[in-house]
Amino acid sequence: xxxxxxxxxxxxxxxxxxxxxxxxxxxxxxxxxxxxxxxxxxxxxxxxxxxxxxxxxxxxxxxxxxxxxxxxxxxxxxxxxxxxxxxxxxxxxxxxxxxxxxxxxx
Numbered sequence: 001x002x003x004x005x006x007x008x009x010x011x012x013x014x015x016x017x018x019x020x021x022x023x024x025x026x027x028x029x030x031x032x033x034x035x036x037x038x039x040x041x042x043x044x045x046x047x048x049x050x051x052x053x054x055x056x057x058x059x060x061x062x063x064x065x066x067x068x069x070x071x072x073x074x075x076x077x078x079x080x081x082x083x084x085x086x087x088x089x090x091x092x093x094x095x096x097x098x099x100x101x102x103x104x105x106x
Contacts (some may be wrong), residue, residue, distance in 0.1 A: 019065060030072065035066040 011018045024032050042059035046052045 028069075032066060032069060035062050035069070038062040039066065 013021075026034060039059045039062045042055045042062065045056060045061070046055035049055060
């Protein structure tokens with residue numbers, strides 16, 4: 001069972017959750033590296049701490065956050081590329097219409 005969505009009181013200060021503060025403090029690459037290291041940490045020690053299920057669940061939390069962050073980055077890139085392609089197409093249409101108008105007036 002994954003703990004994503006469960007928010008123990010000690011994970012928040014006021015309305016700010018710890019993972020959100022960590023994200024705000026890091027670059028995108030730094031945040032992804034942090035999440036990856038947390039996944040490794042919890043999987044590394046799950047057999048040695050006496051609470052294997054809890055550590056595996058924590059690793060799943062961090063893996064889920066990493067997955068969602070990377071997925072959102074990919075979607076943003078796709079949207080940016082699509083917007084750029086639309087802008088180029090509009091520019092081509094405007095150039096064509098301008099050329100047509102110029103040839104009629106010329």
